Amino acid sequence: MKTEYPEINPTERILMGPGPSDVSARVLAALAKPTLGHLDPEYLAVMDDTRSMLQYVFRTTNELTLAMPGTGSAGMEACVANLVEPGDEVVIGVCGYFGARMAEMAERHGATIHRVDVPWGEIIDPAAIGKALADHPATKVVGVVQAETSTGAHQPLEEISRLAHGAGALLLVDAVTSLGCVELRLDDWAIDACYSCTQKGLSSPPGLAPVSFSPAAAEKIWSRKSVIRSWYLDLSLVSKYWSSERVYHHTASSNLGYALYEGLRMVVEEGLEARHARHLYHHRALRAGLEAMGLEYIPDHSLPNLNAIHVAAGADDLVVRKRLLSEYGIEIGAGLGPFAGKAWRIGIMGSSCTQRNVILVLGALESILGDMGVPVPKGAAIAAASEVFASN
Numbered sequence: 353m354k355t356e357y358p359e360i361n362p363t364e365r366i367l368m369g370p371g372p373s374d375v376s377a378r379v380l381a382a383l384a385k386p387t388l389g390h391l392d393p394e395y396l397a398v399m400d401d402t403r404s405m406l407q408y409v410f411r412t413t414n415e416l417t418l419a420m421p422g423t424g425s426a427g428m429e430a431c432v433a434n435l436v437e438p439g440d441e442v443v444i445g446v447c448g449y450f451g452a453r454m455a456e457m458a459e460r461h462g463a464t465i466h467r468v469d470v471p472w473g474e475i476i477d478p479a480a481i482g483k484a485l486a487d488h489p490a491t492k493v494v495g496v497v498q499a500e501t502s503t504g505a506h507q508p509l510e511e512i513s514r515l516a517h518g519a520g521a522l523l524l525v526d527a528v529t530s531l532g533c534v535e536l537r538l539d540d541w542a543i544d545a546c547y548s549c550t551q552k553g554l555s556s557p558p559g560l561a562p563v564s565f566s567p568a569a570a571e572k573i574w575s576r577k578s579v580i581r582s583w584y585l586d587l588s589l590v591s592k593y594w595s596s597e598r599v600y601h602h603t604a605s606s607n608l609g610y611a612l613y614e615g616l617r618m619v620v621e622e623g624l625e626a627r628h629a630r631h632l633y634h635h636r637a638l639r640a641g642l643e644a645m646g647l648e649y650i651p652d653h654s655l656p657n658l659n660a661i662h663v664a665a666g667a668d669d670l671v672v673r674k675r676l677l678s679e680y681g682i683e684i685g686a687g688l689g690p691f692a693g694k695a696w697r698i699g700i701m702g703s704s705c706t707q708r709n710v711i712l713v714l715g716a717l718e719s720i721l722g723d724m725g726v727p728v729p730k731g732a733a734i735a736a737a738s739e740v741f742a743s744n
């Protein structure tokens with residue numbers, strides 16, 4: 353065993369992948385404030401205000417709104433494990449990696465799954481969900497991903513919500529990459545259960561999972577016939593810690609709580625509309641630049657905050673990403689599953705969504721691709737992006 357270990361001294365990166373996104377100095381400073389006990393009255397006040405700000409970002413009045421311990425996947429599992437009882441029929445739309453993960457989780461929790469699969473990169477046609485519901489009229493829950501991070505596709509939700517409720521089912525939505533970046537309205541769109549994370553649109557470190565449940569979803573959870581198999585994610589226990597009862601369930605990380613709180617405070621200060629507009633505007637500039645270099649988007653319906661493009665013909669995927677990281681400090685995402693080696697995923701989320709980052713990633717890509725002999729028109733990307741920025 354070594355007897356001396358170096359101090360941790362991480363390089364400051366520019367995080368432009370599918371998450372985590374850049375964490376601002378404000379949020380990092382909040383993270384480093386004194387640790388409080390999970391039942392300290394000062395921390396309980398932070399929790400109450402966190403809930404209130406989560407209700408704002410989720411656009412909901414749902415009482416059952418809180419932050420589960422764990423990352424986005426813990427939020428996914430909390431929703432699935434609490435909502436689904438063994439034997440329940442569940443329809444899940446799968447157009448990428450994360451829809452498939454939701455289906456696998458629901459299966460593990462005993463659901464009978466009816467998958468609605470579409471090719472990666474496409475969005476799900478509501479009519480296909482409608483058909484699945486007609487074929488399986490006992491369906492209790494419909495699950496879809498609003499922002500399919502593996503493909504960059506942006507799934508519209510309102511029509512699927514109408515169909516799910518028309519069939520007497522509840523709607524479960526994955527908003528892990530969408531919350532804080534694109535429009536999401538739990539109450540107006542009648543979304544019954546929704547989960548997200550802290551490290552993408554909210555630009556806090558990973559570790560908590562905001563979740564929210566409508567009164568109808570809460571009713572289904574409270575009237576379960578079977579005990580939920582996960583003790584840690586059991587909302588009947590966790591909610592007693594978040595309610596006025598304040599019953600100990602687990603030792604909540606006050607420091608992660610401060611970081612989420614500060615990230616949410618930044619969303620409230622900016623305002624959701626302005627924040628969505630910022631993501632859209634930077635996306636237009638980034639897209640203009642990428643396309644000016646001849647790079648092509650994968651999905652027809654692209655998210656603004658996660659830009660999935662085909663790896664440039666003639667470029668070495670791994671070398672490009674390694675050089676972006678080592679020479680420019682920029683992290684972008686690789687392709688997952690069938691897109692491995694074939695896709696680049698460029699995130700502009702929360703604190704990462706800046707003019708500096710857009711211009712920097714375009715310039716760095718142009719330089720690296722040029723070195724590799726990929727024919728890219730010199731200066732075209734920055735010129736196209738600058739034109740969008742100048743027009744604002």
Ligand SMILES: *Cc1c(COP(=O)(O)O)cnc(C)c1O
Nearest residue numbers: 423424425450499501528529549
């Ligand atoms: C990132 C992501 C997840 C998983 O979140 P983790 O924080 O990595 O556990 C789930 N769904 C979607 C759409 C994601 O982008």
